[in-house]
Amino acid sequence: QISTRDEGMTIRLQPGVIGSKVNHFLSGYGRKFGPDPASIKSAMVGGIVMNNASGMSCGTWADSDKMLISGRIVFADGTVLDTEDPKSRDSFMQSHPEIISGVEALRDEVLADKELSERIRYKYSIKNVTGLNLLPLITFSDPFDIILHLMVGSEGTLGFLSEVLMNTLKIAPLQANAMVYFKDIAEAARAVITMRPLGVSAAEMLDKRSLSSVNAGEIEGLTAVLTMVEAETQHELADKVKAVTNVLKGFDTYGDVAFTTDPEEYGRYWEIRSGIFPTVGGMRRPGTTCLIEDVAFHVEDLAEAVTDLSELLDRHGYDDSCIYGHALEGNFHFIINQSFDSEAEIQRYKDMINDVGELVVKKYDGSLKAEHGTGRNMAPYVEYEWGEKAFNVMKRIKKIFDPQNILNPGVIFNDDPECCFKNFKSLPLLKPADGAPEETASAYAKINKCIECGFCEVNCVSCGFTMSSRTRIVLQREMERLRQTGENPELLARFKKQYSYHGEQTCAGDGLCSMSCPMGINVGDLTHEIRRQNHGKTAERVGEMVADNFHGVKTALRGVLHIADFGHTVLGGKVMGAVAKGIHAVGLPLWTPAMPKAYNAAKKATPTTDSPDKVVYFPSCLNQTMGTDKAFKGMKPLSEEMIELLHKAGYQVIFPKDMDSLCCGTIWESKG
Numbered sequence: 001q002i003s004t005r006d007e008g009m010t011i012r013l014q015p016g017v018i019g020s021k022v023n024h025f026l027s028g029y030g031r032k033f034g035p036d037p038a039s040i041k042s043a044m045v046g047g048i049v050m051n052n053a054s055g056m057s058c059g060t061w062a063d064s065d066k067m068l069i070s071g072r073i074v075f076a077d078g079t080v081l082d083t084e085d086p087k088s089r090d091s092f093m094q095s096h097p098e099i100i101s102g103v104e105a106l107r108d109e110v111l112a113d114k115e116l117s118e119r120i121r122y123k124y125s126i127k128n129v130t131g132l133n134l135l136p137l138i139t140f141s142d143p144f145d146i147i148l149h150l151m152v153g154s155e156g157t158l159g160f161l162s163e164v165l166m167n168t169l170k171i172a173p174l175q176a177n178a179m180v181y182f183k184d185i186a187e188a189a190r191a192v193i194t195m196r197p198l199g200v201s202a203a204e205m206l207d208k209r210s211l212s213s214v215n216a217g218e219i220e221g222l223t224a225v226l227t228m229v230e231a232e233t234q235h236e237l238a239d240k241v242k243a244v245t246n247v248l249k250g251f252d253t254y255g256d257v258a259f260t261t262d263p264e265e266y267g268r269y270w271e272i273r274s275g276i277f278p279t280v281g282g283m284r285r286p287g288t289t290c291l292i293e294d295v296a297f298h299v300e301d302l303a304e305a306v307t308d309l310s311e312l313l314d315r316h317g318y319d320d321s322c323i324y325g326h327a328l329e330g331n332f333h334f335i336i337n338q339s340f341d342s343e344a345e346i347q348r349y350k351d352m353i354n355d356v357g358e359l360v361v362k363k364y365d366g367s368l369k370a371e372h373g374t375g376r377n378m379a380p381y382v383e384y385e386w387g388e389k390a391f392n393v394m395k396r397i398k399k400i401f402d403p404q405n406i407l408n409p410g411v412i413f414n415d416d417p418e419c420c421f422k423n424f425k426s427l428p429l430l431k432p433a434d435g436a437p438e439e440t441a442s443a444y445a446k447i448n449k450c451i452e453c454g455f456c457e458v459n460c461v462s463c464g465f466t467m468s469s470r471t472r473i474v475l476q477r478e479m480e481r482l483r484q485t486g487e488n489p490e491l492l493a494r495f496k497k498q499y500s501y502h503g504e505q506t507c508a509g510d511g512l513c514s515m516s517c518p519m520g521i522n523v524g525d526l527t528h529e530i531r532r533q534n535h536g537k538t539a540e541r542v543g544e545m546v547a548d549n550f551h552g553v554k555t556a557l558r559g560v561l562h563i564a565d566f567g568h569t570v571l572g573g574k575v576m577g578a579v580a581k582g583i584h585a586v587g588l589p590l591w592t593p594a595m596p597k598a599y600n601a602a603k604k605a606t607p608t609t610d611s612p613d614k615v616v617y618f619p620s621c622l623n624q625t626m627g628t629d630k631a632f633k634g635m636k637p638l639s640e641e642m643i644e645l646l647h648k649a650g651y652q653v654i655f656p657k658d659m660d661s662l663c664c665g666t667i668w669e670s671k672g
Contacts, residue, residue, distance in 0.1 A: 004029065010069060012165045015046025018458060031168040034062035037371070038274045041516065042455045049164055051373040052129045052153035056273070057202040057228065059329045060127055062169060063371075065135065065152045072163040073151060076402045083148045084165060092144075102400040103143045103150075106393060110137045116389055123386070127296045127331045127370035129153045131382040131412060132394040150397060155373050156408040158401040172230035174237045175201070177266035178244075180225045181254040185310055185323070188223040189303035191251045192327040195227065196299065198243045202228040202328060204273050207310065209322035210280070222254060225327060226269050229259075237261075275518040276324055277335060281451030282519035284320070284337035286429055290451040291338055293377075295360045296331040296370035305364050306332060312359060316352040331370040340424040350421050353377075361385050379414035428480040430473075430526070433533045440532075443525035447473060450521050456513035460523075466502040469513035469523035475499060476526065504530050509670045524670075531672030547668060551661040554625050561598035561626065564591055568630065599627030601639045602660035611652035617642065618656050621663060 002022065003012045008029025013022060019040035022033045033040075035048050036055035043053065054063040070084035079095060082088040093100055110116055117138050124135045136149035151161050182188035185207050192203045204226040211224055229244060231237035241259045248257050260266050281290030297305040306323065309332065313321040318336045325332040336352075339345045360366045361384060368385050369378050383391040398405075398413055410419065429448050432440045456469040467475070475495060482492040507527040514522040535543075546553050568576045573593050580591035601624040619639040627637040636644075646653050656662055 008168055010165055011168055012163065013045045014163055015044060015049075015161060017045045019043050019045065019048055026168055027171070029168075030171050030173075032171050034058050034067035034166065034169055035064050038277070039453075039455070041274075042453075042458050045164065046161060049152055049161060050155055052133065052371065053373075054127060054326075054329075054331075054371045056204055056326055057328075058169075059326075060124065063127075064166070065133065065149055067166045067168075068149060068152060069165040069167060071148050071151065071161050071165065073148070074160040074162055076159065076404065076407050080162075081144075081147070082163075083144045089144055099147070099400055100143050102396075103146050106396060106400075107137050107141070107143070107146060110134070110393065113389075116393075119387070119390065123367070126298055126367060127326075127329055128367040129371055130367055130369040130374055130378065130385050131391065132158070132397050134390060134393060137393070150401075153373065155375070155411055157398060157412050158407065172201075173232060174234065174261070175228055175230045175266075176237055176241050176259040176261045177226065177228045177269055178257055178259040179269050180227055180248060180257050182223045182225065183252050183254055184221045185223045186303045186307045187252050188225050189306050189327065191248060191253075192225060193299055193302055194247050194250075195244055196328060198247065199229065199240055200227060200244060200328060201230045202226070202326070205306075205324055205327040205332070206273065206276065207323040209320065210276050210324040226273055227259075228266075273324075276322070277333070278451060278453050278455060278518040280320075280322055280335045281337070281453070282449040284449075284451075285339070286448050287341070287427055288337045288339045289425070289427055290335065292333055292335050292372070293356070294325065294331060294333045294370045294372045295356070296329065296367040297360070297364050298366065299330045301364045301366070302327065302330055305330075305359075305366070308359055308363070309334065309356075312355055313352070316348060316355070318352070329370075330366070340426070346421060346424070353420070357381050357384060374412045376410055376414060377420045379410070379412055380417045380420055382412065426477075426481055428477055428484055430476055430480055432529050436529060436532070440525065440529050443522065443529070446519065446521050447523070447526055449519050456517045456521070456523070459512040459516045461508045461510070461512065462506045466506040469507075472503050472507065472523050472526065475503060503527075504534075528669060528672045531670075533672075535672060543668065543671070547663065550621075550663050554621060554660060557625050558598035558600065561596065564595055565597050565630075568593070568595075593631065594629050596626040596629045599625060599637050599639075600660070601625075601637070602655075604640060604643070609647070609652060611650055613650055614652045614654055615646055616654045616656065617646065618659065618662070618664065621667065624660065 001012075001014045002017055002025050004010065004026070005012075008026050008031045011022065011026065011033075019033060019035070019037070022045065023040070026032055035053055036058050037043050037048060037053040038056060039053075040048075040055070047053065049064040049068070052064050054060070060066070070082070072080060072082045074080050075096075079092065080088070081092045110120070120134045120138055133150055133153045136146045140146050140149065151158060180191070182191060185205075188205055192205065195203060206224045206226065208222050211222060227244065229237065229240040231240055245257050245259070277290075277292055284290050295309070306327075310323055313323075313334060313336070321334060321336045323332055323334045338349050340349070357368060360368050361381075368381050369375075374382060382394070386394070395413065401407075416422070430444055432444050450470070450473050452470055452474055454468075454470050457463045460469040462468065476499075479492060479495050479499070482488055482495070504527055507524065509524040509527045511522040511524040513524070514520045567579070571579065576591065577593070584590040601619045617639075619642070623637065623639045628635050643653055
C-alpha cells in the first residue's frame with residue numbers, strides 16, 4: 001500500500017511496494033523516492049530500507065537512513081511498535097524496558113567514547129553497510145528514533161519493518177546527460193573528483209569490460225563516466241553543463257564531451273548502466289556463478305584505489321571481471337564469474353576476497369560493503385573492517401533485539417570465519433529431453449544464462465501466488481542437481497510432485513517475464529517444454545486432430561454451450577448446478593451460472609464502412625465461440641464491443657478469410 005501526505009512531501013509505504021511504483025506514484029507531485037538503486041524497477045521498499053540500498057544519485061545524504069521518519073516494527077517475540085504512535089511507544093516502554101534501557105546505555109557509552117564516535121562519523125562519511133548501522137547512536141538521542149534507524153541496513157537480523165514513513169525529494173525539472181569517454185580508468189576517476197564540486201548529480205563509471213558487455217566500446221582501456229546535471233531553469237542548466245565541459249577539457253578524453261537533454265537519448269545511456277550486472281552475468285561461461293560485490297573509498301583516494309582494484313582482479317585471473325558504479329560517491333561494484341567445481345577455483349576465490357579486504361580496509365580504510373548489505377559473504381570481515389570495539393557494540397545491539405538469535409542467523413554475525421567459502425550453490429545446466437524442437441534447445445541455452453537476479457518477477461503473474469519465473473528456474477536447477485548426484489531421491493520425488501502445480505500448471509506461459517529480463521529469458525519456453533514432455537502419444541494425436549479440424553471443434557463447443565444454456569433455462573440454476581456437479585465428478589468440466597452462451601463471431605464478420613485507416617481484427621477462439629452469460633443482460637460479446645470501439649476510432653475493420661477455421665496457435669504453444 002502507498003499513501004502520501006503534505007502534497008507528496010512524505011510517503012507511507014509497505015515493504016512489498018516496488019521502488020519504481022513509488023516514483024510513479026510521486027511523479028504527480030513532482031517528487032521522487034530518495035534511494036535510487038539501479039534495480040529500482042524490481043527492488044521492493046522492504047529490501048531497499050533493510051539493506052540501506054542507495055544508488056546512482058542519492059549518495060549518503062538521501063539514503064533510507066536519512067529519509068526515514070517513522071516505522072512499524074515487528075520484533076522477534078511478535079511485539080509490534082509504531083514509532084509514530086505515542087500509545088504504541090508507551091506500551092512498548094512498559095512491555096520492553098530492557099530494550100529501551102539497553103539502547104540508552106549503548107548510546108551514552110558510544111557518545112562518551114570520543115575516539116569511537118569520531119570513528120563512526122568517519123566510516124559513514126562514505127557509503128557503508130558493513131555490519132549493523134551504528135550511526136543512530138551518535139545521531140539521535142530519543143531511544144525510539146535510535147531503534148527505528150538501527151533497523152536500516154539490518155537485513156532482518158533485528159526485526160521486521162512492516163511499514164515506513166519517509167521524506168521525499170523534489171524532482172528537478174531539467175537535466176542533461178553525457179556519456180564521457182576517457183582513455184583509462186585512473187583518468188576517469190580523477191575527472192570525477194574534479195567534477196564533484198560543480199553540482200553534478202550523478203557520475204556513473206563503466207570500465208572497459210562493462211562497456212564491452214553492452215557493446216558500447218571495444219577500445220583498450222576505454223572507460224566511460226555517465227554524467228548527469230540537474231537544474232531548475234534553463235539558464236542554471238546551461239551554466240552547469242558549461243562548467244563541467246570546461247573542467248573536462250583538462251583531461252584525456254576520447255572524443256568530444258556532448259551533453260544531451262533528449263530523454264530518449266539519455267534514457268538509453270541509463271538503460272545501459274542499469275543492465276550491466278545481468279548482462280555480464282548472462283555472458284558468463286555456462287555453469288559458473290555471477291557474483292557482484294560493492295566497495296567504497298573516500299573520494300580523495302578514488303583514482304589510486306580503483307586502479308589497484310582493477311589490477312587486483314587481473315592478478316587473480318578474473319579476465320572477464322568488470323568494475324562500474326557510483327564514482328561520485330567513491331562506490332564501485334565489481335562483477336566476477338566464478339566456478340566452484342574444484343578446490344583450486346575455491347582457493348582462487350578465497351585469495352581474491354582476502355586481497356580485496358586488505359586493499360579496501362588496510363590500504364584505504366574504505367567500506368567492504370557500500371550498499372548491498374553484509375550478508376554471509378562479508379560476515380567474517382565485519383570485525384576486520386570496524387575493529388573490536390565497534391564490533392562488540394554491534395553484537396550487543398543484536399543481543400538486545402534478538403537474544404535467542406532466531407532472526408536471520410548467520411547473516412552479519414557468523415562464528416565460522418570460513419562461512420563465506422562453504423556451501424556454494426551449484427548451477428547445473430538445464431537441457432530439454434530428447435526429441436525436443438530445435439528452438440527449444442535454443443531457449444534452454446538462454447535459460448542457462450539466468451543469474452537469478454529477480455528482475456523478471458515484476459512481470460510474472462503467478463509471483464506471490466505460487467512461484468515466480470525466477471524460482472521456477474531455481475527449482476529446476478536444484479532438481480537437476482539432485483538427478484545428477486542421486487543424493488536425495490525422496491526430496492527429488494517430492495519436488496517433482498509439488499512442481500506440477502506450483503511450477504508448471506500455474507505458469508501463465510505468456511513470456512511477460514522476458515520483458516523485464518535484460519537477457520530476454522522467457523521462462524514460458526521452459527514451461528512449454530515441460531508440458532511437451534508430459535504429453536503421451538495419445539494426447540499428441542488428439543491435439544493434432546483438433547488442430548486439423550478446428551472449425552468442427554468450435555462448432556461442437558458451441559453446441560455444448562447451447563445445451564448447457566438450455567438446461568439452465570429449463571432446470572433453473574440450483575438444479576442445473578447439482579446436475580453439473582454430478583457430471584463433473586466423472587471428469588467433465590464444471591458448469592457454473594457464469595458459463596457463457598454460445599456465440600459465432602464469424603457471422604458478425606461482415607464488411608464495414610470503407611476508411612483509409614484499416615485494421616485486421618482476429619478475435620481469439622474463446623471470443624469467437626463464447627458470448628455473455630445470463631447475468632449480463634444488455635452487454636454485448638467482447639468481439640462486438642471491440643468492433644464498435646474501432647468504428648468510433650474511425651477504422652475500417654477487416655476480418656481474416658475463413659476466420660472460423662483459423663487458429664493463432666497460442667493454445668497449442670501454451671500446452672507444449
